[in-house]
Amino acid sequence: MDHTTSEEGPAIRVRGLRKDYGGTTAVDGIDLDIPRGETFALLGPNGAGKSTTIEILEGYRLRTAGEVRVLGEDPARGGLDWKARLGIVLQSATEPGQYTVREQLAHFARLYPDPRDVDEVIAAVGLEATARTRISKLSGGQRRRVDVALGIIGRPELLFLDEPTTGFDPEARREFWRLIRSLKDEGTTILLTTHYLDEAAQLGDRAGVILGGRLVDVAPIDELGGAGARVPLVRWRDPDGTPRELRAERPAELVASIARSLDGEPEGLEVIRPSLEDIYLDLVGAAAADARDEEGALA
Numbered sequence: 490m491d492h493t494t495s496e497e498g499p500a501i502r503v504r505g506l507r508k509d510y511g512g513t514t515a516v517d518g519i520d521l522d523i524p525r526g527e528t529f530a531l532l533g534p535n536g537a538g539k540s541t542t543i544e545i546l547e548g549y550r551l552r553t554a555g556e557v558r559v560l561g562e563d564p565a566r567g568g569l570d571w572k573a574r575l576g577i578v579l580q581s582a583t584e585p586g587q588y589t590v591r592e593q594l595a596h597f598a599r600l601y602p603d604p605r606d607v608d609e610v611i612a613a614v615g616l617e618a619t620a621r622t623r624i625s626k627l628s629g630g631q632r633r634r635v636d637v638a639l640g641i642i643g644r645p646e647l648l649f650l651d652e653p654t655t656g657f658d659p660e661a662r663r664e665f666w667r668l669i670r671s672l673k674d675e676g677t678t679i680l681l682t683t684h685y686l687d688e689a690a691q692l693g694d695r696a697g698v699i700l701g702g703r704l705v706d707v708a709p710i711d712e713l714g715g716a717g718a719r720v721p722l723v724r725w726r727d728p729d730g731t732p733r734e735l736r737a738e739r740p741a742e743l744v745a746s747i748a749r750s751l752d753g754e755p756e757g758l759e760v761i762r763p764s765l766e767d768i769y770l771d772l773v774g775a776a777a778a779d780a781r782d783e784e785g786a787l788a
């Protein structure tokens with residue numbers, strides 16, 4: 490289904506967003522635009538402010554300050570028509586009720602104007618074998634699939650996924666990725682938080698790294714951390730055992746010159762291409778060091 494609507498502007502527009510919980514500032518001045526049709530991965534360590542941000546966008550939490558538009562509406566005032574255009578998978582799992590998987594989905598499907606077919610959704614999340622099982626009898630990972638199914642049953646224009654695959658086994662995670670790609674192909678805009686960097690790399694068009702309530706980087710997935718972050722690292726040991734490492738744009742040339750200078754095979758040779766996880770950890774480490782320097786300067 491084509492989700493293009495006559496509305497102008499991005500799916501999500503955030504300016505100067507702030508959220509204080511008593512004396513704690515959880516979100517500290519975020520600016521972000523997410524165009525329609527994009528899959529955006531919000532990354533950051535525990536307590537960084539991801540869920541708070543996403544819950545404000547969903548209309549679940551009120552902001553302290555800033556401007557927010559989600560599908561053209563202020564989430565603090567969004568009505569039922571607006572809510573029906575969103576799909577939400579919260580971080581905390583569904584309360585297991587009396588109902589079977591199929592009953593629960595059929596019930597929720599009736600709340601939306603143009604729901605997906607219940608059996609199609611059950612198949613998409615791989616719950617055919619447990620469709621007639623009470624949710625309370627499912628495993629943690631199976632319940633999480635029910636959460637995802639409930640998030641997409643209403644054919645949302647914008648889907649929020651807060652750590653959707655926590656508790657999934659590797660095969661289920663791959664099935665879930667296929668499902669998300671098919672939603673993406675239909676034009677669904679997706680905002681995802683995850684601690685699995687491979688998931689962000691697989692699904693995200695762009696990612697943002699949030700730390701201490703601030704966005705410290707926003708970029709296309711394969712440009713996160715800047716060009717320098719992707720330069721391969723060559724490691725080896727000198728004949729006396731001293732560990733050596735150098736970054737090299739052209740690692741083959743460097744390895745050849747090391748081999749020539751040693752007149753043989755370098756000990757412990759490794760050429761490492763930084764993964765998204767390495768780049769993310771470097772970014773978070775560098776931003777935490779900057780924050781400590783700032784605090785030190787103010788003290």
Ligand SMILES: Nc1ncnc2c1ncn2[C@@H]1O[C@H](COP(=O)(O)OP(=O)(O)OP(=O)(O)O)[C@@H](O)[C@H]1O
Nearest residue numbers: 510513514515533534535536537538539540541542
């Ligand atoms: N209801 C609340 N009352 C008070 N403080 C809160 C509340 N919810 C979150 N916080 C605080 O706000 C900060 C951001 O929390 P948030 O849940 O948004 O982080 P997160 O990035 O989603 O973390 P995680 O990866 O662990 O889910 C944390 O310091 C947290 O302790």
